[in-house]
Amino acid sequence: MGKSTTASMFNRRKIPVFDADKVVHNLFGKDGAALALVGKHFPSAVTGNKVDRAVLGEIVFGDTDRLSILESIIHPLVEIERKRFLQSHRRGKTKMVVLDIPLFYETKQQYKSTFVCVVSAPSFLQRQRALGRPGMTQQKLNAILSRQMPDYEKRKRSNFVVSTGLGKAHTNRILGKTLNRMRQCGNTKRYERI
Numbered sequence: 001m002g003k004s005t006t007a008s009m010f011n012r013r014k015i016p017v018f019d020a021d022k023v024v025h026n027l028f029g030k031d032g033a034a035l036a037l038v039g040k041h042f043p044s045a046v047t048g049n050k051v052d053r054a055v056l057g058e059i060v061f062g063d064t065d066r067l068s069i070l071e072s073i074i075h076p077l078v079e080i081e082r083k084r085f086l087q088s089h090r091r092g093k094t095k096m097v098v099l100d101i102p103l104f105y106e107t108k109q110q111y112k113s114t115f116v117c118v119v120s121a122p123s124f125l126q127r128q129r130a131l132g133r134p135g136m137t138q139q140k141l142n143a144i145l146s147r148q149m150p151d152y153e154k155r156k157r158s159n160f161v162v163s164t165g166l167g168k169a170h171t172n173r174i175l176g177k178t179l180n181r182m183r184q185c186g187n188t189k190r191y192e193r194i
Contacts, residue, residue: 002129002164002171003119007100009175017098018085023078028053037073042066054135062143075107096182105149105157115182118158120151121165 007017027034028051038056039046045056060067082099089097099113121129130141155161160178164171 002121003100003102005168006119006162006164006171006175007098009172010098013179015096015098015179016085016089016094017100018082020078020082020099020101023081024074027074027077028056033077034073038070041069041073057135061140103148105154106147115159115185116157117160117162117178117182118151118154119162119164120155121163123151125165126151 004021007019010017026032028038030049032050035046035049035051038051042056042059045052045059047055056070060070086097101107104116127141130136130144131138160181162171162174162178
């Protein structure tokens, strides 16, 4: 969808971003906090002092029970890091932060936020981008999409939508307008789409 690119645009505007994907990478990395639990449930996915993401993906791909086990390990650890991030920025009186959470609507977490901003791209472009990633296949992409809420539903539920289908400059302009509207709305809950 262009989520990472949009997150970097927030960062360039000096708005701190909590990147849930990056947290998961760290949890799986060398001596990561998920290592012991992943090793207990999926021993073949642990090599040395880190999780082999490719092996783990092969184990859980298409197996909802194993995927549920993995999610029960990862989601609470990500939540701990999210809370640390928010506490740190509350103490520092940061005016705005972004929670970059790929499965915001799909997870059972109830996130408290002033606004929800969905990053969206046309489905053909989404597929093109996803299939350009190493190791991605049409079968894997279809499995991923089947577990996600449809994009049109996410857009409908959100307060703001940032389109990434017309290039980075366009996305950056839309993001700037979105941030201005967020600041204008504040806590009044007067939401509108751009």
